[in-house]
Amino acid sequence: MKTLLFDLDGTLSDPLVGISRSVNYALTSLGYAALPETEFAQYIGPPLDDTFKLVTGAPDAEIRQLIALYRERYAETGFAENTLYPGVEAALNALAQKGSPMGICTSKLAQFADKILRRFGIRDHFGFISGGDVGVTKQQQIARLLSDGTVDTQAWMIGDRSVDLMAAHANGIESVGVLWGYGSREELSNQLPRRLLERVDELPTLADLQSS
Template sequence: MELSCSTLILDLDGTISDPSLGICRSFNHALQTFGFATHADSVIANEIGPPLDVSFKKLVPGLDEQLIPALVAAYRQRYADVGYAENTLYPQIPLALEKLSAGGIQLAVCTSKRVDFAIKILSMFELLDYFVFIDGGDIGISKGQQLASLLAQQQIDSQAIMVGDRDVDILAAQQNALRSIGVLWGFGGYQELAEAKADYILASVCELSDCLA
């Protein structure tokens, strides 16, 4: 498989790095702060990817939406202090980015994470210089809206490809008539990505660099 694209847009969590430890601890910190039951890491890991407000609603059925901003603030307070650093870079990602960049592929990041957190994480891993832009989200903003805004601002065009590990990444690309690549080293499995109708599904990081560079 050999693809061409104008910009390769990568998700962050579950695509570039594994943030599960910091995210799980920060979710449970927020839940505990407001008297809600905490969850096993395996339960919270299923909610990594979508915006925080969506994840909190799934973790607390019947949640009063007026509490969401406070829960998000408690989550972010811990995440900003220590959670962002409880993050592991997927092996071979630096090599793949180097190969893609050397092959003339323009790289970018589109994440549901707030942009300051995304920049902090990428800087920690010394990856920031590979990307022409970092687009971050916030509560109430879908990834589909993020991509639509990037298209409207002409930061990307119709030949861009979205890469991510969850169905939200694939569906966001579809909503904007973009191609998508689902990856299996993150938090979404093959069935989730296939049901979302990812254009391509890759099992390893080296496949990503090989199919484009």
């Protein structure tokens, strides 16, 4: 069956609290003003260095400092300030029972993703974790998964932001958008995904679509 590549933030879990507090810890540590939590939705999904560049306009050396400070807090407490969306565990169980191979493709460090998945007790559903880093795009991550044979072009990428869908299409694979995360219907629809899911409990239907 086709591998289902899941984004993590905004797709399987809601990371808003941990990300916003860790970003603000980094910003205030270097003298920048903290951002209101209500402004953070737009920053969940894209790579962290892009977020800090957009917010501060700082030079690359300072961006690296901000990222290091962010990761300092996130490694200690931020990863745990994360909530699994209701119904995700049941949906993953159903997909596993249908025989769907699954993996993670996230912009966050693989070690953070692993800690989060283990905290929720769902790590065993995923055969691999592709994590991002500074200067590494999700498009490059999927390209690497294809080139090393971890997945093939029959894989589907599932995510809540346009960056997930664009990365899939740039590599010639199908995409599925989810509407319970941080991307709007317009943002996702513009990328022409194979499916646009309204509810978490629709995830198991992907196994049936794969075999059709």
